[in-house]
Amino acid sequence: MDGDLEISLENKKQSSSKWFKELRNQMVGSIEKIDNSNFKEKQWDRDQGGGGLMSILKGNIFEKVGVNISTVHGEFSEEFRKKMPGTEKDPSFWASGISVVAHMKNPKIAAAHFNTRYIVTSSKSWFGGGCDLTPAIPEKTETENFHIGLKRTLDLHDKKYYPEFKKDCDDYFYLKHRKEPRGIGGIFFDYLNTSNFQQDLNFIKDVGQFFSNFINLNTIRKKDLNYDDNDLEKLSHKRSRYVEFNLLHDRGTLFGLKTGGNIDAILMSMPPEAKWL
Numbered sequence: 001m002d003g004d005l006e007i008s009l010e011n012k013k014q015s016s017s018k019w020f021k022e023l024r025n026q027m028v029g030s031i032e033k034i035d036n037s038n039f040k041e042k043q044w045d046r047d048q049g050g051g052g053l054m055s056i057l058k059g060n061i062f063e064k065v066g067v068n069i070s071t072v073h074g075e076f077s078e079e080f081r082k083k084m085p086g087t088e089k090d091p092s093f094w095a096s097g098i099s100v101v102a103h104m105k106n107p108k109i110a111a112a113h114f115n116t117r118y119i120v121t122s123s124k125s126w127f128g129g130g131c132d133l134t135p136a137i138p139e140k141t142e143t144e145n146f147h148i149g150l151k152r153t154l155d156l157h158d159k160k161y162y163p164e165f166k167k168d169c170d171d172y173f174y175l176k177h178r179k180e181p182r183g184i185g186g187i188f189f190d191y192l193n194t195s196n197f198q199q200d201l202n203f204i205k206d207v208g209q210f211f212s213n214f215i216n217l218n219t220i221r222k223k224d225l226n227y228d229d230n231d232l233e234k235l236s237h238k239r240s241r242y243v244e245f246n247l248l249h250d251r252g253t254l255f256g257l258k259t260g261g262n263i264d265a266i267l268m269s270m271p272p273e274a275k276w277l
Contacts, residue, residue: 007197009120015201016118016127017071017096023208024069024098028055030216031067031102034223035059039067044262048074054265058272061223063105066268071096072259080258085191086124094120095259097129098208099252101269102215107235109222110135110142110183111242113269114211115252116204127204128190130165131211132173134183136238137231142218143184150187153210157203165189175245182245190251236275243274 007015028039037059045051052070059065073094081087097117104111116129133146147166154161165187173182187207194200246253246269256266 009125012125012197013094013096013118013120015197016204019201019205019208020069020096020098020116023205023212024053024055024067027067027100027212027215030212031057031062031065034216034219035061042264044265046070046072046074046260046262048072048260050074052262052265054262054268056268059105061105061219063103064272065102066100066265068099068265068268069097070262070265074259077258084119084121085126086121088123090122092122093259095255099269100211103239103271104219106223106225107136107227107231108139108225109219110138111239111271112211112215114208116208117252118204125193126190127192127200129204129207130169130172130186130188131207132169132183132186132188134238134242136235138184139222142222145218146184146186146214149210149214153206154187154203156206157199161189161203162187172249173245175241175249177248178241178244180241182241233275236273237277239271239274240276242269242271246270 032038035057037057039055039057042054043051044054050070050072052068055067057065075091076084076087076093081091084093087093095117097115099115100113102112110133112133114131116127118127119125133142135142151162154165166185169185169188170181172188173185175182192200253266
């Protein structure tokens with residue numbers, strides 16, 4: 001199918017979905033430990049095939065954090081299949097992934113987003129995803145720790161990845177109608193298939209592990225910082241930009257809506273409160 005003949009397609013599906021579940025369990029456990037509160041979980045089934053697990057925590061440090069996994073299959077609509085590789089003759093697809101969005105109670109801790117996915121169509125398969133930060137009050141240390149860590153992680157796999165995926169993220173997470181970036185960037189990639197599935201999966205695993213570790217360390221470092229009403233006002237206004245991007249431009253949101261996903265899971269990325277001037 002993609003030149004990686006030693007691994008069957010079924011094994012690729014199982015390996016990717018297994019990893020997303022493992023990462024989900026790891027992140028849920030570490031966040032619960034930091035926040036000293038528990039996620040609420042909800043299983044959901046998709047009428048056309050598959051389903052997922054939605055996990056939401058509204059806590060003491062994480063004002064709202066969602067960690068969702070799903071594995072779905074079926075057929076793309078006539079409209080949507082035109083945008084997806086490998087569907088020219090057959091609209092069927094299989095997709096598995098994890099999505100994480102954390103909105104923090106302390107305005108001095110950046111909101112964080114991460115997702116990775118593996119998609120299979122009748123003649124193509126690929127990984128996609130990325131991660132980025134959206135601070136209401138940018139901090140040099142936070143920004144540097146995030147980008148230096150990302151570069152170090154991606155350089156282990158390909159020195160071209162970080163500059164390419166960083167640029168793609170900067171281009172993607174940009175609100176054209178406001179002529180401003182959503183946050184301080186990160187990485188974004190799609191249609192990743194080097195014809196070496198295990199190599200690509202190892203990359204996906206390392207990105208997920210980096211993000212999980214960063215969230216833990218960054219939150220612990222900043223959770224007790226003082227803030228005031230002015231800081232909270234900045235947070236509410238920055239969250240409005242987050243809402244605008246996710247509803248107008250986000251590919252994951254559009255993919256979920258176009259493929260009959262769970263509405264609550266798709267929109268779990270929305271912040272608990274936002275303000276517009």
